[in-house]
Amino acid sequence: MAASTVKVLGTHPSPFANRVLIALNVKSMEYELIEEDMSNKSELLLKSNPVHKKIPVLIHGDNPICESLVIVQYIDETWTNGPSILPSDPHDRAISRFWAAYIDDKWLTLMSGVGKAQGEEAKAKVQEKLQEALVPLEEAFVKCGKGKTFFGGDNIGYIDIALGCILGWIKAIKFMLGVEIFDVTKTPSLVNWADRFLEDKAVKDAILEPEKLEILKLHLTKREVANAN
Amino acid sequence: MAASTVKVLGTHPSPFANRVLIALNVKSMEYELIEEDMSNKSELLLKSNPVHKKIPVLIHGDNPICESLVIVQYIDETWTNGPSILPSDPHDRAISRFWAAYIDDKWLTLMSGVGKAQGEEAKAKVQEKLQEALVPLEEAFVKCGKGKTFFGGDNIGYIDIALGCILGWIKAIKFMLGVEIFDVTKTPSLVNWADRFLEDKAVKDAILEPEKLEILKLHLTKREVANAN
Numbered sequence: 001m002a003a004s005t006v007k008v009l010g011t012h013p014s015p016f017a018n019r020v021l022i023a024l025n026v027k028s029m030e031y032e033l034i035e036e037d038m039s040n041k042s043e044l045l046l047k048s049n050p051v052h053k054k055i056p057v058l059i060h061g062d063n064p065i066c067e068s069l070v071i072v073q074y075i076d077e078t079w080t081n082g083p084s085i086l087p088s089d090p091h092d093r094a095i096s097r098f099w100a101a102y103i104d105d106k107w108l109t110l111m112s113g114v115g116k117a118q119g120e121e122a123k124a125k126v127q128e129k130l131q132e133a134l135v136p137l138e139e140a141f142v143k144c145g146k147g148k149t150f151f152g153g154d155n156i157g158y159i160d161i162a163l164g165c166i167l168g169w170i171k172a173i174k175f176m177l178g179v180e181i182f183d184v185t186k187t188p189s190l191v192n193w194a195d196r197f198l199e200d201k202a203v204k205d206a207i208l209e210p211e212k213l214e215i216l217k218l219h220l221t222k223r224e225v226a227n228a229n
Numbered sequence: 230m231a232a233s234t235v236k237v238l239g240t241h242p243s244p245f246a247n248r249v250l251i252a253l254n255v256k257s258m259e260y261e262l263i264e265e266d267m268s269n270k271s272e273l274l275l276k277s278n279p280v281h282k283k284i285p286v287l288i289h290g291d292n293p294i295c296e297s298l299v300i301v302q303y304i305d306e307t308w309t310n311g312p313s314i315l316p317s318d319p320h321d322r323a324i325s326r327f328w329a330a331y332i333d334d335k336w337l338t339l340m341s342g343v344g345k346a347q348g349e350e351a352k353a354k355v356q357e358k359l360q361e362a363l364v365p366l367e368e369a370f371v372k373c374g375k376g377k378t379f380f381g382g383d384n385i386g387y388i389d390i391a392l393g394c395i396l397g398w399i400k401a402i403k404f405m406l407g408v409e410i411f412d413v414t415k416t417p418s419l420v421n422w423a424d425r426f427l428e429d430k431a432v433k434d435a436i437l438e439p440e441k442l443e444i445l446k447l448h449l450t451k452r453e454v455a456n457a458n
Binding site for chain 1: 279280289292294295296299300302303306307319320322323326327330331365
């Protein structure tokens with residue numbers, strides 16, 4: 001398949017677009033990232049995602065697919081020769097989908113409060129909530145990932161991609177605001193998991209370094225969350 | 230498989246629990262519905278869904294599975310001999326997941342505003358928003374369901390279950406509040422689809438009649454939405 005048949009409408013700092021790039025990397029698929037200017041959305045984006053007008057969109061041939069977790073599942077089901085992103089067992093798949101929904105509906109919703117928090121007290125409160133909301137994920141990792149490198153086992157899988165997409169921003173937030181979200185005393189397994197995830201070859205090119213994200217300031221909490229899913 | 234190995238923790242008026250019952254009916258699976266008192270949650274519910282403490286939960290053997298759309302996919306992937314709920318083509322599956330997410334994140338969120346609306350003006354505003362938000366679904370039905378009975382084709386599928394679960398309440402709200410949400414002038418195909426859906430044998434026993442729901446008043450918009458997913 002020619003590289004040009006797989007396009008991603010996104011932005012490099014967007015964690016939701018990053019999910020799509022990581023999934024394509026897992027499958028060793030070539031793709032073209034078309035950087036969107038979210039303050040002046042392209043005709044292609046408006047045509048490809050007329051309902052939400054948000055990034056990311058995967059365009060495979062002539063077919064646009066929207067919403068990051070829907071896209072990741074599409075990639076897994078379309079390029080079945082590569083490593084599996086979702087496990088094969090239906091119960092394990094359900095567990096993966098449950099935690100991905102938790103990450104989107106609960107954890108990333110809390111994350112969007114980081115940039116809005118004004119003052120030390122408000123920052124500390126958001127930090128505490130985020131750390132608390134990571135504890136069930138720590139427990140899930142210990143349970144399903146016992147002795148494993150990733151939630152997905154030896155290779156990164158669905159939960160890894162759902163949560164890991166935000167790790168560049170987690171580091172950038174630490175630099176910018178001094179807010180430590182992945183705390184080694186509260187979620188030690190996740191701290192180690194995060195380091196491994198960011199070093200994985202499928203991830204390295206997909207996620208911007210914290211230094212580059214820092215330059216973009218809290219872009220994420222304002223425009224990215226409003227324009228991505 | 231003995232009927233007792235499939236249990237559903239839910240309530241009969243809950244549209245989210247109804248999704249699970251409908252999916253099990255599509256697969257001709259026997260199940261035991263364990264009615265939860267959401268004001269006094271059972272130990273079994275708290276143990277089975279410790280993260281959200283919400284209904285519905287499917288318990289298959291010893292395994293609890295939570296969140297209605299995750300459960301519906303689990304049912305489809307576990308009992309593969311029955312009619313398929315999700316289509317087999319990856320692009321069609323992505324379309325189904327996209328609309329199911331739209332229904333949960335956008336449409337049912339608007340629905341929860343019906344019971345809160347005070348006065349004619351507020352009611353009319355919610356009604357208008359709900360009707361507008363149905364238009365993309367009408368278009369999707371016309372597009373993917375051209376000449377078909379359901380979104381899923383001849384049989385009810387994933388989008389049908391995601392949206393159809395609320396139809397008992399839609400009728401009850403019409404009786405109770407005089408608010409017509411499925412408007413034949415704006416979404417004619419969906420009005421006809423809704424009648425067919427409610428007549429389907431997989432649906433009839435799963436969804437309470439509007440008259441029974443009316444007795445329960447706007448239970449849905451207060452407690453059910455807060456305690457279900």
